[in-house]
Amino acid sequence: MVQILIRMPTSEDSKSGVPDWAVVELQGDLESKSGQEMHGSFVGDLHYTKKGAILIIGHHILFGKTVDVDKPFIVLRKKNSLTEHHHEANMLRSQKSLEHTQEEEASEVSVSIENLYDKHNYSTYYEVHAIVRKKILFKTRPKPIVTNVPKKL
Amino acid sequence: MAGNVRTEEDVRRLLHLAKLDEEDLKPVVQSFYLAQDFTREDLKLMEVTPDILNQILEGERVIIRGDKSDPAVLCTDTQTYDIKEAGTSNSLLLLPSVVWPDEAETNDKDDGITIASQEVAGIFHNYLELHLCRPRVQKLRYLMEENLYTGKEYEADNVDVKYTFEDLLNVIQASPKELQTALRELQACCIDGFWRMLDFDYQFSVFNHIVNLVDSNSWPSDGIPLQAVLDTLEDLIPRKILEECFHWYTEPVGRTTPEGYDLYRWNEDKICAFLGEVILRPTGKFNLEEFLYTWQSTVPEGITTNLNQLKVGNLALSSTD
Numbered sequence: 001m002v003q004i005l006i007r008m009p010t011s012e013d014s015k016s017g018v019p020d021w022a023v024v025e026l027q028g029d030l031e032s033k034s035g036q037e038m039h040g041s042f043v044g045d046l047h048y049t050k051k052g053a054i055l056i057i058g059h060h061i062l063f064g065k066t067v068d069v070d071k072p073f074i075v076l077r078k079k080n081s082l083t084e085h086h087h088e089a090n091m092l093r094s095q096k097s098l099e100h101t102q103e104e105e106a107s108e109v110s111v112s113i114e115n116l117y118d119k120h121n122y123s124t125y126y127e128v129h130a131i132v133r134k135k136i137l138f139k140t141r142p143k144p145i146v147t148n149v150p151k152k153l
Numbered sequence: 154m155a156g157n158v159r160t161e162e163d164v165r166r167l168l169h170l171a172k173l174d175e176e177d178l179k180p181v182v183q184s185f186y187l188a189q190d191f192t193r194e195d196l197k198l199m200e201v202t203p204d205i206l207n208q209i210l211e212g213e214r215v216i217i218r219g220d221k222s223d224p225a226v227l228c229t230d231t232q233t234y235d236i237k238e239a240g241t242s243n244s245l246l247l248l249p250s251v252v253w254p255d256e257a258e259t260n261d262k263d264d265g266i267t268i269a270s271q272e273v274a275g276i277f278h279n280y281l282e283l284h285l286c287r288p289r290v291q292k293l294r295y296l297m298e299e300n301l302y303t304g305k306e307y308e309a310d311n312v313d314v315k316y317t318f319e320d321l322l323n324v325i326q327a328s329p330k331e332l333q334t335a336l337r338e339l340q341a342c343c344i345d346g347f348w349r350m351l352d353f354d355y356q357f358s359v360f361n362h363i364v365n366l367v368d369s370n371s372w373p374s375d376g377i378p379l380q381a382v383l384d385t386l387e388d389l390i391p392r393k394i395l396e397e398c399f400h401w402y403t404e405p406v407g408r409t410t411p412e413g414y415d416l417y418r419w420n421e422d423k424i425c426a427f428l429g430e431v432i433l434r435p436t437g438k439f440n441l442e443e444f445l446y447t448w449q450s451t452v453p454e455g456i457t458t459n460l461n462q463l464k465v466g467n468l469a470l471s472s473t474d
Contacts, residue, residue, distance in 0.1 A: 001324050004217040022251040043185040047178045048254045061171045072206050076197045108237045113219035145171050
């Protein structure tokens, strides 16, 4: 059997403890309009109003607000104690859907241990890389911006 | 950050396209850029509880356990959780740094906007969710029965597998506290660091030794000194086992001997249940009247049997017999 420890980073890894990160949650998926590589590219602008937040992405405008998450998230970073700086490929494939769906669908699947550790290396562990306690939630469907001159990303 | 750095003009252009009025907005604007490697295969999001988060922050043991193809569980020191992958069609953008609304008020310019560039470290469509569940301890009895303890004399030749507590944590999907509870329910004993279940006949012989000792010393059934039992019998039976067995069938009285040793009395229900099982084991079936007679004559003096006590054990009463 496998035992995978979840632990805090050691003092060599991080000098000031575990940082707080944020999540921006929005409906649908991000795609590159021109089909170009998305790495490093600009996504959109986030503005705050008195009451909430506004996100402009491509042709869409989204309205939302800052909320505390119901339950905290931890961002786990997979490591193994033999090769500290080598990131093993994660076997858990995330499903990237390129369709823009309207309602949020939720599915729940048991995670098999095989998906969480590295078969060839029994010293896999997870380090708490960050904690998420707040998110900016865009619950409403993105509204298309009607313009005369469409701008490309 | 790759790509062109956005200027105030860029930001304003987008604002105007979106028909937003700068007056309504706070002066700090954040421009999001995808990281070079935003697929982040090495990162996972896990939803926890404030309690679990605290335990991790305090350095307590939080471990994912399972056999290769088992559904994974997460164990703290006291509880076990199923790990499920929750998928959502929403996108979760993970940002190492963000300016929150109350921080977006101040501006290093008199008018105009301040642009903060923020990196999106990753985009997630699923995360790990925890569901409190029962520990998977069914395997424990099976493991214990692989090598039952049958007596000191047989241990020298005993080469079958034995498990320490840590060994068990390695093969049972449970938290340490839940494992302890399960071991106690199986009446397992820790002998020389290994957790063992007693062979039933051996357990009966230990019980008999204790009962005979009580009889031969004429101790009252509600005034049995544990210390004397241990001291007298420990050459025959390992002290640990003696003590465990003793506690299974007695309860403290709340008084001590003049020397200060604790006194105990028989736990009638447990003894009767145990002896009922002793009688039924070899035969499987027993005529009720004969059973009741035998049963009553087997229990120590002063104890009364009662059919309700059998519910304490794993025995069933069939209506015809």
